[in-house]
Amino acid sequence: MNNSQKYLFDLQGFLVIEDVLTDAQCDQAIDKIKQRMKPMEKTPNGYDSNGTWHHAPNLWEAGEPFLSLIDHPKVTDVLSEIISPTLRCESSYSFVRYKDCPVFEMHGGSRGGRVNFRYDARNGQIYTGLTVISYNLQDVAPEDGGFSAIPGSHKADFQLSEAERKELFAFGGPLVRTIPAPRGAAVIFTETLAHGAASWQREDEPRYGLFYKYNDRAAVYHEQGNRRPSNEALAMMTDAQRCYFNTAWQAFGPDGRNTNDVPEFGPDAG
Numbered sequence: 001m002n003n004s005q006k007y008l009f010d011l012q013g014f015l016v017i018e019d020v021l022t023d024a025q026c027d028q029a030i031d032k033i034k035q036r037m038k039p040m041e042k043t044p045n046g047y048d049s050n051g052t053w054h055h056a057p058n059l060w061e062a063g064e065p066f067l068s069l070i071d072h073p074k075v076t077d078v079l080s081e082i083i084s085p086t087l088r089c090e091s092s093y094s095f096v097r098y099k100d101c102p103v104f105e106m107h108g109g110s111r112g113g114r115v116n117f118r119y120d121a122r123n124g125q126i127y128t129g130l131t132v133i134s135y136n137l138q139d140v141a142p143e144d145g146g147f148s149a150i151p152g153s154h155k156a157d158f159q160l161s162e163a164e165r166k167e168l169f170a171f172g173g174p175l176v177r178t179i180p181a182p183r184g185a186a187v188i189f190t191e192t193l194a195h196g197a198a199s200w201q202r203e204d205e206p207r208y209g210l211f212y213k214y215n216d217r218a219a220v221y222h223e224q225g226n227r228r229p230s231n232e233a234l235a236m237m238t239d240a241q242r243c244y245f246n247t248a249w250q251a252f253g254p255d256g257r258n259t260n261d262v263p264e265f266g267p268d269a270g
């Protein structure tokens with residue numbers, strides 16, 4: 001992570017890294033998402049989706065390019081600096097949203113959440129917890145809608161009431177910005193950032209959103225039961241990738257395994 005990336009992440013709460021995925025990987029990801037996606041009746045906010053939202057969970061089950069993204073060096077270079085040198089991958093999923101889909105309401109926007117929802121920067125070091133990678137499989141322009149955020153809100157120390165959130169976090173209001181990025185880019189953002197998604201406005205194609213969530217290997221935010229890779233998916237991974245799914249601990253491991261960087265799961269598990 002270079003100095004200007006640290007500056008931008010600390011200033012905004014997100015960072016856009018271009019040229020992470022190739023065109024061929026974007027096409028492959030879209031094809032596999034299309035095969036796996038299922039319509040959602042309700043959006044995460046409980047709005048009727050009317051056929052405009054689809055979901056494809058646990059994408060590592062579909063092999064490449066989803067496996068390579070678990071430890072893509074352009075992304076882990078940033079995550080290992082802002083979260084921890086040892087990382088957990090908590091989920092990998094797609095939301096596919098068509099024109100005029102309901103918004104994904106803004107969430108986050110305060111750093112008072114301890115281990116998962118923390119943000120601080122001291123003496124040249126960023127400290128955060130749960131962090132999301134939103135991969136752009138298509139070019140996204142500001143007028144298209146999609147990923148939106150309030151830059152800088154990851155540092156907010158004050159909690160807002162529901163009524164205040166409604167006013168200050170309104171899509172189309174002065175604070176909320178859509179974040180454009182080219183095909184192949186990774187938008188890395190801390191979950192403490194106020195973020196959500198504006199209604200998708202393109203007629204020609206839906207938005208194929210692809211999301212990976214990371215944490216310190218010693219911490220877990222999401223219940224892992226139905227998010228854990230199957231044995232078949234673990235068997236397709238490298239040892240380094242399998243370590244992203246180790247049990248959460250940091251120290252006092254068994255003999256010969258004092259740190260949590262040996263794979264626990266899969267055929268070659270130590």
Ligand SMILES: O=C(O)CCC(=O)C(=O)O
Nearest residue numbers: 104146147196197209211
């Ligand atoms: O759709 C987006 O860009 C935001 C997704 C998001 O915030 C989430 O999945 O938690």
